[in-house]
Amino acid sequence: xxxxxxxxxxxxxxxxxxxxxxxxxxxxxxxxxxxxxxxxxxxxxxxxxxxxxxxxxxxxxxxxxxxxxxxxxxxxxxxxxxxxxxxxxxxxxxxxxxxxxxxxxxxxxxxxxxxxxxxxxxxxxxxxxxxxxxxxxxxxxxxxxxxxxxxxxxxxxxxxxxxxxxxxxxxxxxxxxxxxxxxxxxxxxxxxxxxxxxxxxxxxxxxxxxxxxxxxxxxxxxxxxxxxxxxxxxxxxxxxxxxxxxxxxxxxxx
Amino acid sequence: xxxxxxxxxxxxxxxxxxxxxxxxxxxxxxxxxxxxxxxxxxxxxxxxxxxxxxxxxxxxxxxxxxxxxxxxxxxxxxxxxxxxxxxxxxxxxxxxxxxxxxxxxxxxxxxxxxxxxxxxxxxxxxxxxxxxxxxxxxxxxxxxxxxxxxxxxxxxxxxxxxxxxxxxxxxxxxxxxxxxxxxxxxxxxxxxxxxxxxxxxxxxxxxxxxxxxxxxxxxxxxxx
Numbered sequence: 001x002x003x004x005x006x007x008x009x010x011x012x013x014x015x016x017x018x019x020x021x022x023x024x025x026x027x028x029x030x031x032x033x034x035x036x037x038x039x040x041x042x043x044x045x046x047x048x049x050x051x052x053x054x055x056x057x058x059x060x061x062x063x064x065x066x067x068x069x070x071x072x073x074x075x076x077x078x079x080x081x082x083x084x085x086x087x088x089x090x091x092x093x094x095x096x097x098x099x100x101x102x103x104x105x106x107x108x109x110x111x112x113x114x115x116x117x118x119x120x121x122x123x124x125x126x127x128x129x130x131x132x133x134x135x136x137x138x139x140x141x142x143x144x145x146x147x148x149x150x151x152x153x154x155x156x157x158x159x160x161x162x163x164x165x166x167x168x169x170x171x172x173x174x175x176x177x178x179x180x181x182x183x184x185x186x187x188x189x190x191x192x193x194x195x196x197x198x199x200x201x202x203x204x205x206x207x208x209x210x211x212x213x214x215x216x217x218x219x220x221x222x223x224x225x226x227x228x229x230x231x232x233x234x235x236x237x238x239x240x241x242x243x244x245x246x247x248x249x250x251x252x253x254x
Numbered sequence: 255x256x257x258x259x260x261x262x263x264x265x266x267x268x269x270x271x272x273x274x275x276x277x278x279x280x281x282x283x284x285x286x287x288x289x290x291x292x293x294x295x296x297x298x299x300x301x302x303x304x305x306x307x308x309x310x311x312x313x314x315x316x317x318x319x320x321x322x323x324x325x326x327x328x329x330x331x332x333x334x335x336x337x338x339x340x341x342x343x344x345x346x347x348x349x350x351x352x353x354x355x356x357x358x359x360x361x362x363x364x365x366x367x368x369x370x371x372x373x374x375x376x377x378x379x380x381x382x383x384x385x386x387x388x389x390x391x392x393x394x395x396x397x398x399x400x401x402x403x404x405x406x407x408x409x410x411x412x413x414x415x416x417x418x419x420x421x422x423x424x425x426x427x428x429x430x431x432x433x434x435x436x437x438x439x440x441x442x443x444x445x446x447x448x449x450x451x452x453x454x455x456x457x458x459x460x461x462x463x464x465x466x467x468x469x470x471x472x473x474x475x476x477x478x
Contacts, residue, residue: 051379052379053380089379089382090382093380102392103374113383114382118381
């Protein structure tokens with residue numbers, strides 16, 4: 001079966017600095033993959049390559065079997081046009097560390113914007129679908145509130161609804177709980193967990209080790225722009241092979 | 255006695271006064287509308303453009319904003335005929351004010367756009383919007399709200415700057431007033447009258463601005 005996400009020999013540079021030095025990994029349908037590693041190991045950059053928020057310089061990213069971002073023209077690797085990029089981005093949904101809700105719109109309109117303007121859905125249908133997902137993340141009662149009237153955890157749940165309502169093939173979470181007050185982390189993790197249990201394909205960059213261990217089918221440990229070790233969470237967390245992962249887990253809190 | 259004379263002079267010159275007011279109104283309106291459209295393009299270029307767009311836009315804003323309007327008006331009038339552009343005084347004046355207005359609107363919009371977080375652009379991209387969609391639905395509505403008070407000030411400035419077109423012979427309100435005064439010598443009365451008319455035009459602009467402001471501030475706006 002074709003994997004939902006396939007990354008082959010991915011390289012990415014910021015100027016002279018190579019931050020991804022040849023990444024290979026796959027995510028199967030319904031799989032939950034957590035990417036862990038120290039700050040600066042390249043995990044957020046890797047995630048942002050999956051929806052083309054970052055350009056990459058070598059290798060391929062395939063979403064649902066389709067190579068995204070670049071194609072070959074006369075043997076040259078060229079970036080594809082903006083419209084195509086936008087269409088490919090909509091195959092993935094992303095949840096950001098800083099929520100990034102649109103502050104001038106209600107929670108409901110944050111969710112319907114992509115449905116009406118990208119999917120071209122008529123508004124009544126978009127509202128119905130948005131209501132469904134807002135209900136699903138426990139935010140239906142606050143659908144008419146502006147982001148400024150919501151707590152961080154509530155904003156993040158609206159952001160999750162906004163991303164998932166677009167019915168992406170895979171959801172990307174970029175440290176979705178890192179900016180939250182400690183007492184708000186639980187509600188967001190619970191939301192993510194319940195989506196995972198429903199079979200949503202997910203890639204999570206996270207510092208929540210306990211959560212990564214409990215919810216993931218696969219854990220990817222990154223170190224200095226490379227995948228140092230990957231496998232099922234039980235093996236990685238209980239019997240880490242590489243000394244670097246052993247050291248990393250010692251310094252991480254559970 | 256003097257009051258009666260003033261009133262009879264106003265009545266006698268009513269066509270000229272109305273015409274002058276209309277010219278002032280028209281040239282200001284053209285400058286504000288065309289200048290705003292051009293200014294939006296320049297503001298986008300200077301904020302989000304790549305180098306080949308950003309630098310010319312930056313240069314434009316800095317040079318035009320740094321030039322006295324009177325110099326701009328005279329330069330447009332004389333340079334345009336020198337390069338074979340056959341503009342009459344009204345057209346040259348309207349063009350000069352448009353260019354001036356655009357430089358201000360460009361800078362105002364840049365300031366407003368830069369106050370918006372980059373994360374919103376990424377969120378817009380992540381749901382599959384193109385830059386056009388992101389600008390239209392996410393950035394512009396917010397920038398408009400921030401920029402509106404300064405934009406109204408700029409629009410009022412355009413009306414005031416239109417008086418400078420009198421030097422190239424555009425029969426706008428100030429030049430018309432001066433012509434009337436040269437016949438009846440009612441200096442104070444007619445300058446005061448012109449002042450009142452300018453005030454009313456500016457007052458109307460501010461009211462329109464407040465009306466737009468109220469519309470924008472409604473609690474829940476539909477993204478349709």
